[in-house]
Amino acid sequence: MKITIEATSMEELQEALQHLTGKEITREAVLQDIAPAEVPFPAARVQPAPVAQPVQAAPVPAAPEPEPEAPQAEPIVYSMTDVRGVLSNLTKAGKKAQVQELIRSFGVDKLSQIPEDRYPEVMQKAGEL
Structure with missing residues (x-):
């Protein structure tokens, strides 16, 4: 059997676990690995969010210099x-x-x-x- 808990806060997660186990679950217990003996089903583990490493911005290439416009050939005037x-x-x-x-x-x-x-x-x- 697989049980999925979706919680938007730590309090919601605690409440859901207490309801499932019938035991009082502390915030610390939620954050720690819960041993299988304490809970009658596989332990719910809260994985801490990975710490984001600062991202090195790729150097922005300089905009290419506009090509100098070729001089407009003036029409040749013949006499x-x-x-x-x-x-x-x-x-x-x-x-x-x-x-x-x-x-x-x-x-x-x-x-x-x-x-x-x-x-x-x-x-x-x-x-x-």
Whole structure:
């Protein structure tokens, strides 16, 4: 047979043991090992709570330093002279037909008709020729 006693205080435990044994149980008897001869069932033993050892806190790693932001590349501004020079060099290199096709791909017939805000795109495509 197994008997389980749940008590929220020492007094409750004493009272339960007295009720079970029919004998007066002192606080000291509860805290000590009770010999089997004194109690008609296996001794109820109160285990003292283990003493908590101070816990060494693990070192907290330092927060990583934020990566310096890469400088924002400012958009390259090309002038008509820049674009004309690159296209002229391509024409001299024997790519006249490809240069004319590149200009027409912007929906115009002449380089001067391409809007300035599209010059970076013209330069990119010229670099691919």
